Amino acid sequence: xxxxxxxxxxxxxxxxxxxxxxxxxxxxxxxxxxxxxxxxxxxxxxxxxxxxxxxxxxxxxxxxxxxxxxxxxxxxxxxxxxxxxxxxxxxxxxxxxxxxxxxxxxxxxxxxxxxxxxxxxxxxxxxxxxxxxxxxxxxxxxxxxxxxxxxxxxxxxxxxxxxxxxxxxxxxxxxxxxxxxxxxxxxxxxxxxxxxxxxxxxxxxxxxxxxxxxxxxxxxxxxxxxxxxxxxxxxxxxxxxxxxxxxxxxxxxxxxxxxxx
Ligand code: MG
Ligand code: MG
Numbered sequence: 001x002x003x004x005x006x007x008x009x010x011x012x013x014x015x016x017x018x019x020x021x022x023x024x025x026x027x028x029x030x031x032x033x034x035x036x037x038x039x040x041x042x043x044x045x046x047x048x049x050x051x052x053x054x055x056x057x058x059x060x061x062x063x064x065x066x067x068x069x070x071x072x073x074x075x076x077x078x079x080x081x082x083x084x085x086x087x088x089x090x091x092x093x094x095x096x097x098x099x100x101x102x103x104x105x106x107x108x109x110x111x112x113x114x115x116x117x118x119x120x121x122x123x124x125x126x127x128x129x130x131x132x133x134x135x136x137x138x139x140x141x142x143x144x145x146x147x148x149x150x151x152x153x154x155x156x157x158x159x160x161x162x163x164x165x166x167x168x169x170x171x172x173x174x175x176x177x178x179x180x181x182x183x184x185x186x187x188x189x190x191x192x193x194x195x196x197x198x199x200x201x202x203x204x205x206x207x208x209x210x211x212x213x214x215x216x217x218x219x220x221x222x223x224x225x226x227x228x229x230x231x232x233x234x235x236x237x238x239x240x241x242x243x244x245x246x247x248x249x250x251x252x253x254x255x256x257x258x259x260x261x
Contacts, residue, residue, distance in 0.1 A: 005181050006173060008199035013106065014240050014249070017175060017201050020057065020108030021238045021250035024099045027051050028112050029254035031071070031099075035114045037091045041073040044097070045084035052101050060100025060107050060178055067222065072098040072111075077229040079166055079207050079215055080111075081222045091117035094127060096234040098205075100178055107178045109203050110250035111236035114259075122210065123231055126163065130208040130233035133157040137186070137204045143243045145196050151188025154206050158186075164213035166232070169224065171205045174238055196241045201249065205236030 009017065030051045031044050049070040052059050059070035067083075074082035074096040075089065082096075089095060098111035113127050136157040140149040150171075158165055171184030182194050186206045209215075211230035218225055226232050238249040 003197055004194065006197070006200055007175050007180060008197060009175060009201050009240070010199065013175065014199075014201065016104045016106040017108065017238065017240070018249040020101050020103045020106050021110060022108070023052065023055055023057055023101050023103060024108040024110045025251040025254050026055070027099050027101065028097060028110065029258050031097060032114060032255050032258040035089065035095065035116060037089055037117050039089055041075070041082065041084040041087045041089070044073060045069045045071045048099060057101040057103035060102045060109065064178060070099070074223065074232070074234065076231045077225045079209070079224045079226060079232040080169060080234055081224050083220055083222050089116045092119055094119060094123050094231055094233065096232070098234065098236065105176055107174050107176070108250065109174055109178060109236065109238055111205060111234050112252060112255055113233040113235060125161075126208065126210050126231060127233045129158060129161050129163060130206055131235045133206045133208065134204060134235045134237060137206065138237060138239055138246055138248060141196065141202065141204065141239045141241060142246060143196055143198045143241050146191055146193045147182055147184060147196065148188035148192030149190055150204060151185045151193070152190045155187040158206065158208050164209045164211065166207035166209060166213055166215055168215055169207055171203045171236070174201050174203050198241055198243055200241040201238065202241070203236055203238050205234060207232060207234045
């Protein structure tokens with residue numbers, strides 16, 4: 001079934017996207033065990049790749065448009081698409097980890113921002129607000145609402161605190177492809193944009209900056225960082241559009257079990 005170029009999913013397909021998305025959540029939880037001062041971002045990437053392959057799945061980002069990693073690992077002022085490498089995490093960093101897998105032909109995609117050791121209150125507040133804004137957006141992800149309702153909800157929550165929203169990168173549909181239509185911006189006007197239809201599967205992923213919303217690409221051709229080098233946070237869930245009901249397909253449950261222990 002299709003609608004304006006959007007692939008609407010049936011229950012079997014939704015089940016498979018959920019399965020892949022849960023594996024992403026478990027992979028991020030496995031990675032979370034190792035997030036400590038002294039580890040390199042490449043070591044985290046290896047842990048994720050091994051975990052995904054051990055669970056009969058394939059890293060979804062590796063090779064995607066030539067991306068070399070299993071994870072996107074973005075530290076402090078890096079917003080998204082950081083390439084895993086020699087960078088060593090240090091006390092006080094925040095690190096955004098985005099992960100995708102393919103299993104049974106369907107993608108899962110989710111992201112979480114972690115504190116490395118003791119982190120400043122300002123960074124904690126940024127992470128907290130970003131995660132909250134994701135859930136504000138998700139509250140609007142029901143049939144009959146519009147894409148602009150999601151963006152508005154995220155934007156309203158974030159801008160109240162004086163943070164800014166990255167506009168150059170957006171959320172997306174998900175399914176047999178990592179990035180499907182429609183685009184899901186993290187800003188917008190209430191009641192505007194495409195109507196949300198039952199069976200749409202989308203990723204909502206606010207990228208929130210402490211300072212300017214302007215971002216630049218680093219010389220590696222992938223990493224997006226804030227222009228003012230102030231920190232940024234990123235959280236992402238995959239959700240399915242239902243009638244009168246919110247349903248999140250990915251989960252932070254496994255991650256937060258690790259973090260709270
Ligand atoms: Mg992602
Ligand atoms: Mg995504």
